[in-house]
Amino acid sequence: MSGELAAELIRDLARAKDSLPAYDDTAVREIVDESIALSxxxxxxxxxxxxxxxxQDSADLNDVTPKERSTYTNVCLRAAGIERNKRCLIAYHxxxxxxxxxxxxxxxxxxxxxxxxxxxASERTYSHKYNxxxxxxxxxxxDLDFTQIQTPPKSLYVEVTCVExxxxxxxxxxxxxxxxxxSRYFLPRANVEPLVRQGLLKEIQxxx
Amino acid sequence: xxLSMVDRSPGNYLDLEDIVMSDSKIPCRSRFHLKNIDxxxxxxxxxxxxxxxxxxxxxxxxxxxxxxxxxxxxTTRFQSILRADxxxxxxxxxxxxxxxxxxxxxxxxxxxPDPRDTVIMLETLLEAASRxxxxxxxxxxxxxxxxxxxxxxxxxxxxxxxxxLIAQQEExxxxxxxxxxxxxxxxxxxxxx
Numbered sequence: 001m002s003g004e005l006a007a008e009l010i011r012d013l014a015r016a017k018d019s020l021p022a023y024d025d026t027a028v029r030e031i032v033d034e035s036i037a038l039s040x041x042x043x044x045x046x047x048x049x050x051x052x053x054x055x056q057d058s059a060d061l062n063d064v065t066p067k068e069r070s071t072y073t074n075v076c077l078r079a080a081g082i083e084r085n086k087r088c089l090i091a092y093h094x095x096x097x098x099x100x101x102x103x104x105x106x107x108x109x110x111x112x113x114x115x116x117x118x119x120x121a122s123e124r125t126y127s128h129k130y131n132x133x134x135x136x137x138x139x140x141x142x143d144l145d146f147t148q149i150q151t152p153p154k155s156l157y158v159e160v161t162c163v164e165x166x167x168x169x170x171x172x173x174x175x176x177x178x179x180x181x182x183s184r185y186f187l188p189r190a191n192v193e194p195l196v197r198q199g200l201l202k203e204i205q206x207x208x
Numbered sequence: 209x210x211l212s213m214v215d216r217s218p219g220n221y222l223d224l225e226d227i228v229m230s231d232s233k234i235p236c237r238s239r240f241h242l243k244n245i246d247x248x249x250x251x252x253x254x255x256x257x258x259x260x261x262x263x264x265x266x267x268x269x270x271x272x273x274x275x276x277x278x279x280x281x282x283t284t285r286f287q288s289i290l291r292a293d294x295x296x297x298x299x300x301x302x303x304x305x306x307x308x309x310x311x312x313x314x315x316x317x318x319x320x321p322d323p324r325d326t327v328i329m330l331e332t333l334l335e336a337a338s339r340x341x342x343x344x345x346x347x348x349x350x351x352x353x354x355x356x357x358x359x360x361x362x363x364x365x366x367x368x369x370x371x372x373l374i375a376q377q378e379e380x381x382x383x384x385x386x387x388x389x390x391x392x393x394x395x396x397x398x399x400x401x
Contacts, residue, residue: 001247001248001263001266003263003265003266007227007228007231010224010227010228011228013224014224014225014228061239061240061272061273066240066241066242066243067243069240069242070242070243070244070245073242073245073270073273074244074245074246076269076270076272076273077245077246077247077266077270078246079269080265080266080269080270081266083269084265084266087221087227088227090221090222091221091222091223091224091227094222095222095224154388158391189391192391193391196391196392196393197391197392197393198393199393202393203390203391205387205390
């Protein structure tokens with residue numbers, strides 16, 4: 001049945017709730033090819049006067065020959081399949097772009113390599129342009145980083161423990177610090193927040 | 209209740225869950241004798257009145273050629289079980305997106321034999337949803353409860369609601385102990401694998 005490839009594409013994306021799977025270029029091409037084939041078959045069938053009358057609603061299905069009725073049924077089936085494929089392809093691409101924007105807001109301007117390799121060339125271009133547009137907006141708002149400090153902070157400094165070796169990090173005041181696994185640090189929140197979101201550091205919860 | 213109060217807007221065109229849900233099948237019957245129909249990979253013949261299972265998205269487009277029937281989870285028999293004791297019914301086993309599909313079945317594009325059956329079906333869904341929501345809220349606020357035993361009975365929409373209620377409970381506990389504002393790891397997997 002037409003629409004099955006598209007359904008599989010959407011199911012795979014829906015299943016990968018919190019991650020971004022690799023762009024399935026093969027499936028997208030196959031769905032487009034399927035839609036083109038359906039459209040071509042419909043163009044062949046929609047040639048007779050009777051078929052035109054049926055499509056324009058000026059004839060009743062009971063008044064045409066069984067052959068014309070079956071042909072018209074197939075034309076409608078294929079048209080529904082084409083619309084279904086179109087919906088699935090648009091939803092697939094829009095959801096992925098939404099995910100790319102989320103990654104920017106959660107993880108910062110640099111996409112991790114293992115996610116970057118899952119993007120198509122067009123998506124990488126989109127990500128780059130989105131970064132630039134967001135940076136321009138933030139510069140125009142007095143260099144305020146909207147993506148950090150998304151909840152009102154209780155303090156400007158936080159105590160964190162290092163979950164993985166991060167290496168050298170530059171702080172706001174220009175100092176450099178090396179973050180080593182299992183070590184504790186007391187650092188400015190603005191520097192620490194993106195690293196905590198990425199899972200490299202963990203804030204130590206104080207008991208009140 | 210009449211169908212005019214049901215929100216029959218087409219839903220979010222781009223919503224993945226809606227697309228997945230519309231793939232689930234409903235029984236239909238052919239209005240005519242049709243030959244050489246390209247429904248599956250080989251041409252098929254359908255006698256008038258023959259039963260065909262079509263996905264919802266296709267059933268809506270083929271109203272000129274088929275009449276629709278309620279799937280068994282939405283028939284009077286199942287509805288009476290749901291009406292009697294909605295909290296114990298394992299909806300996920302019958303239909304993972306039970307309520308969303310039920311709402312979709314009220315679509316004007318579907319042609320069921322009696323529109324009153326649609327009204328009765330929606331009234332049962334409304335009552336069952338209200339009672340189950342109360343039960344889910346009680347389960348979410350109870351301590352020492354086996355969450356997986358609760359979740360396995362819920363349909364997908366209810367699972368989202370249940371996990372939101374649990375998250376709200378956790379946020380409230382954090383607020384009580386002054387731990388709001390703790391930076392959390394993003395749910396998106398950004399760590400190198």
